[in-house]
Amino acid sequence: MADYLTALGTLMQPMNFIMMYICTVVGAILGAIPGLSGGLGITLILPMTFAMSTELSFSMLVGMYVGGVSGSFIAAVLVGIPGSGASIATCYDGYPMTKKGKAGKALSIGITASFLGTFISIIVATLCSTYIADIALKLGPWEYFSLCLMAITMVVGLSNGSVFKGMIAAFLGLFFACVGTDSVTNQMRFTFDNYNLFGGINVVCLLMGTFALQQVATSYAKGEQEMPKVDSQGLSGLGLTLKDFKDNFRVICVSMLIGLWIGFLPGMGSGISNIIAYGQAKKMSKHPELFGTGVDEGVWATEVANNAGVGGAIIPMISLGIPGDSTTVLLMSAMTIHGLQPGPMFIQTNPVLADLIFATVLISAIAIFITELLTKKFFPLLLRAPYHYLYSAILVIAFMGAFSATTSMFSVYLVLFFGLVGVIMDFFGLPMTPLMLAFILGGKIESYFRMGVSYGKGDYSLFFTRPISLIFIIITIYSLFGPLVRKVLKARKAKTA
Amino acid sequence: MPPGISQKGDGHMKKINRTYVMGVFTLIVAALIGYGTSKVPEMLVSNEPGPRLFPYISAIGLAVFAVLSMIFDGPGEDNKPYLDHAGYIRLIVIMAECLAFAVFMNLIGFWITGVAGLFAFIWTLKGDKKINVAVCLIFCIVLSSICYFGFTRGFNIPLPKGSIWESVGISMI
Numbered sequence: 001m002a003d004y005l006t007a008l009g010t011l012m013q014p015m016n017f018i019m020m021y022i023c024t025v026v027g028a029i030l031g032a033i034p035g036l037s038g039g040l041g042i043t044l045i046l047p048m049t050f051a052m053s054t055e056l057s058f059s060m061l062v063g064m065y066v067g068g069v070s071g072s073f074i075a076a077v078l079v080g081i082p083g084s085g086a087s088i089a090t091c092y093d094g095y096p097m098t099k100k101g102k103a104g105k106a107l108s109i110g111i112t113a114s115f116l117g118t119f120i121s122i123i124v125a126t127l128c129s130t131y132i133a134d135i136a137l138k139l140g141p142w143e144y145f146s147l148c149l150m151a152i153t154m155v156v157g158l159s160n161g162s163v164f165k166g167m168i169a170a171f172l173g174l175f176f177a178c179v180g181t182d183s184v185t186n187q188m189r190f191t192f193d194n195y196n197l198f199g200g201i202n203v204v205c206l207l208m209g210t211f212a213l214q215q216v217a218t219s220y221a222k223g224e225q226e227m228p229k230v231d232s233q234g235l236s237g238l239g240l241t242l243k244d245f246k247d248n249f250r251v252i253c254v255s256m257l258i259g260l261w262i263g264f265l266p267g268m269g270s271g272i273s274n275i276i277a278y279g280q281a282k283k284m285s286k287h288p289e290l291f292g293t294g295v296d297e298g299v300w301a302t303e304v305a306n307n308a309g310v311g312g313a314i315i316p317m318i319s320l321g322i323p324g325d326s327t328t329v330l331l332m333s334a335m336t337i338h339g340l341q342p343g344p345m346f347i348q349t350n351p352v353l354a355d356l357i358f359a360t361v362l363i364s365a366i367a368i369f370i371t372e373l374l375t376k377k378f379f380p381l382l383l384r385a386p387y388h389y390l391y392s393a394i395l396v397i398a399f400m401g402a403f404s405a406t407t408s409m410f411s412v413y414l415v416l417f418f419g420l421v422g423v424i425m426d427f428f429g430l431p432m433t434p435l436m437l438a439f440i441l442g443g444k445i446e447s448y449f450r451m452g453v454s455y456g457k458g459d460y461s462l463f464f465t466r467p468i469s470l471i472f473i474i475i476t477i478y479s480l481f482g483p484l485v486r487k488v489l490k491a492r493k494a495k496t497a
Numbered sequence: 498m499p500p501g502i503s504q505k506g507d508g509h510m511k512k513i514n515r516t517y518v519m520g521v522f523t524l525i526v527a528a529l530i531g532y533g534t535s536k537v538p539e540m541l542v543s544n545e546p547g548p549r550l551f552p553y554i555s556a557i558g559l560a561v562f563a564v565l566s567m568i569f570d571g572p573g574e575d576n577k578p579y580l581d582h583a584g585y586i587r588l589i590v591i592m593a594e595c596l597a598f599a600v601f602m603n604l605i606g607f608w609i610t611g612v613a614g615l616f617a618f619i620w621t622l623k624g625d626k627k628i629n630v631a632v633c634l635i636f637c638i639v640l641s642s643i644c645y646f647g648f649t650r651g652f653n654i655p656l657p658k659g660s661i662w663e664s665v666g667i668s669m670i
Contacts, residue, residue, distance in 0.1 A: 040652070164566035168523055171558035175530055178555060182548035185540040189548055190533055213595060216622075221580055221588035225624055388626070389633075392618035393640055396611055399598060400644055403607075404654045412599045419595065423588065427579050428519035446551045458544040 004126070007355035010055050011363060020059040024364045025371060027067025032075050033397065037084045038068010039327045040404075046334055054338045054353060059360050061334050065327050066118060066364035069270055069310055070372070073110035073303050074379060078103065081211050081394060085203060085271030086306040088436055089278035091211070093291065093298025100294045103380050108239030109296060111376065113303035115369035116252060121260050121311025122361040129319045129347070141455060142463050144265070145448035146472030148441045151272060153480040154279050156434045163484055169425065170434035176201055177442020184450055196410035203271075204405040206439055209418025210425075210432055212398035216391045217419060218426050225387050238373065248300045251281045259305035263312020270306035275437050277305030310361060318346060318354050516574045520567035527559035594621060606659030611641030 010016060023045065027038040041064040049057035072083035073090045080095030082088045090110065097106035156166035179190045180200030191197040219225070245252075255277040262273035281301035282291045291298055317328045335342045340350060347354045402411040425432060456462040463469050534552040541547065580588065598614040615637040619628065648654045 162566060162570045164562045164570060165519075167562040168519075168559060168566065171555045171562065172526075174558070175552060175555035178552045182537075184545060185542060185548050187538050187540055187548045189537050189552060217588055217591045217595075220591050220622055221584045223584065223587075225622065386623075386626075388619045388622035388624075388628070389636060391622055392615050395595065395598070395618055396615055396640070397644065399595075399602065400607065400611075400648065400656065403602075403656060404648060404652075407655055409599070409603045409657060412602060416592075416595055416599055420592065423592070428515055428522070430519070442551075449551075450546055453546055454544050456544075 003351040004355045007352050007359045011359050016059045020063040021367050023060040023063035024067035024368050027064040028071030031068040031071030032083045038065050042330045062360040063364045070114045070368045077106045089274045089302040093295050096294030109299045110303050111372045113300050114307045117304040117307025118310050118365035121308040125311040125315045126358040129315050141448040141451035142466050142469040146469040148445045150472045150476045151276050152438050153476045155437050165430050166434045169430045170438040173435035173438025174442045177439050202405050205402050205411050205414035206418050208398040208402045209415040210422040213419030214422025251297045251300050252304050255301040255304040256308045259308025260312040263309030264315045270309035273309045274302040274306040277301040514574045516571040520563045523559050523563035527556045531556040602657050604661050607656040608645045612637045
């Protein structure tokens with residue numbers, strides 16, 4: 001406790017606090033712009049921190065991280081394009097809410113859910129960091145493989161429409177994830193001798209193509225050129241009532257746990273937790289058929305889960321020296337640059353700095369919550385911009401964002417390609433979410449599977465004989481075939497009746 | 498009449514069952530992935546499934562679920578047209594503009610393409626609405642400049658300067 005108070009005192013020093021606040025706000029702005037993220041902000045300020053004190057450096061870096069995740073819901077809610085992978089599922093109900101004239105409510109939920117997710121998860125992380133880390137050490141590639149598989153099939157099973165079409169989209173995503181250099185044998189797969197593909201397909205290109213370009217092109221082609229009307233309700237104050245919290249209490253709790261758990265698993269970040277939490281919220285809902293039409297639970301679930309991933313990802317970083325997501329990789333690099341050794345001994349050797357990281361997440365979450373509440377009324381100004389101005393700007397920013405991800409023109413052409421893929425998928429009625437999730441998880445699924453087989457000396461049965469892995473596989477089979485069996489039984493019942 | 502194509506009541510317009518078309522299209526994609534995978538050099542490492550396994554799984558998965566979708570989803574397809582004739586033309590126009598934007602971004606650089614491209618996008622997306630050309634031009638110049646200088650000077654991220662200018666030794670901004 002004494003260490004925590006010391007860390008808090010250090011953070012509240014004017015210079016540290018002001019820089020942390022600025023970085024948090026900049027992170028939120030970067031997170032809100034499609035194609036950019038808090039990770040970019042950390043990359044940009046990392047060289048500046050070389051000459052700074054460790055405390056100031058981490059106040060800034062962690063602030064940027066929290067702001068980046070928190071701000072990503074804004075574009076998802078207002079224009080239906082996720083600021084980053086962390087808010088993919090926020091589009092599904094956030095944007096329909098905006099279209100229904102409930103942008104104020106959707107923004108209020110986004111702001112509050114983001115705050116709750118980060119705030120509670122970091123308290124859990126501060127208190128339970130070492131205990132939870134012990135559990136992670138017991139999981140192997142078999143469990144991680146089964147978990148990834150479960151995540152994809154859960155989303156497919158719960159997606160609207162046909163399970164078969166969902167699976168086609170998922171296998172397409174898996175194929176795109178296979179493009180590039182094979183991590184084990186270094187063989188090139190589907191690279192066509194193009195060096196731009198040696199490292200695989202950049203996720204930003206896929207996001208910009210399948211969301212930004214596809215959405216602009218299809219909405220224009222379908223003649224949907226009216227901007228949603230902005231409500232004036234919920235644009236001042238918190239914009240939520242006690243009933244909103246009471247009605248969504250279960251969703252908040254479950255999404256919190258999902259976000260914490262996924263964030264805590266190495267290599268899995270907010271990009272995955274928001275989709276799984278959305279699927280789970282839909283499964284728990286009394287009216288799952290309304291999901292995708294603008295229901296509050298959809299936004300609560302995704303925004304609580306992706307922000308809870310912040311606390312979750314900090315746990316393995318601090319306790320084990322394993323990054324929870326791509327942004328914590330950058331934070332760990334910063335630790336190394338500052339002469340620190342992330343790993344199981346980090347808390348013991350640097351107790352104040354460890355607590356400073358926890359405290360910075362906590363204070364940044366409060367700071368960005370208050371800032372977003374105070375500036376919320378300005379967000380919908382974006383929607384008052386004429387459709388042709390806003391969507392044209394989105395197209396240009398999408399191309400620019402893709403180029404900046406790799407500083408290569410090839411990324412821009414990839415955006416075009418994935419835009420075309422998105423239009424074709426929309427034409428055929430194939431859902432986009434399974435493709436995205438399978439693409440994000442595809443590399444992990446393959447490497448965990450191959451690691452599992454390799455560690456088991458060619459024994460495939462370990463995926464089924466290890467209890468936790470088996471549980472995940474059973475849930476996988478249930479989520480895939482459960483809806484199908486129910487459909488067949490229902491049809492048979494109707495026939496006999 | 499072949500499966501997947503049905504005659505509309507008035508006898509003039511043919512409608513296609515998009516699920517059947519999707520199924521056939523997916524089967525072709527799966528075959529191409531399977532063929533491409535067979536060309537990946539197999540490097541045998543002891544107790545390791547190799548680099549071909551997951552692409553093969555993708556191809557087989559695509560093929561299996563395409564067939565299942567045609568069997569189970571196909572008959573229930575409502576055959577509602579995706580777009581009307583004018584909609585397809587609008588789709589082609591906007592995609593062609595995006596392609597042109599990408600090509601010119603490489604040739605003449607981001608800043609000029611940003612201004613011209615933004616103007617072209619706004620002109621296309623406005624439809625029948627009237628716009629003030631001067632305001633539109635100012636918007637295009639200001640936004641492109643903010644993006645260009647924000648990225649190149651603020652974030653230190655280079656944006657294309659234009660291969661044409663570079664080849665003749667002209668430095669654009």
